[in-house]
Amino acid sequence: MFLVQLALNALWSWLYFVWQLGAIAFIGTLVLWALILITLVMFWRLKPLAGVLLAPYLAWVSLACALTWSTWQLNPQILG
Numbered sequence: 001m002f003l004v005q006l007a008l009n010a011l012w013s014w015l016y017f018v019w020q021l022g023a024i025a026f027i028g029t030l031v032l033w034a035l036i037l038i039t040l041v042m043f044w045r046l047k048p049l050a051g052v053l054l055a056p057y058l059a060w061v062s063l064a065c066a067l068t069w070s071t072w073q074l075n076p077q078i079l080g
Contacts, residue, residue: 001039008032012064022072022079029065036061 008028016025036058044051072079 001035001042005032005035005039008035012068016068016079020079022068022075025079026065026068026072029061029068033058033061033065 009032012025012028012032015021015028036054040051040054040058043054
């Protein structure tokens with residue numbers, strides 16, 4: 001599961017900065033957010049501290065998702 005998250009995280013940079021595909025980058029952050037939440041719950045069930053330690057990562061991706069949305073909406077001519 002972590003390798004999928006890592007791949008999506010790397011793909012976001014290419015989608016957003018290189019290919020300038022704002023909508024697809026936003027969808028990618030939503031999928032990444034959901035995968036992190038699933039991982040957090042799985043870890044929480046095994047060991048609650050492990051789940052808690054993933055919370056900052058989820059918060060960071062939440063911020064990235066909000067920023068991707070807002071810059072995409074403010075710059076539709078650039079980020080299509």
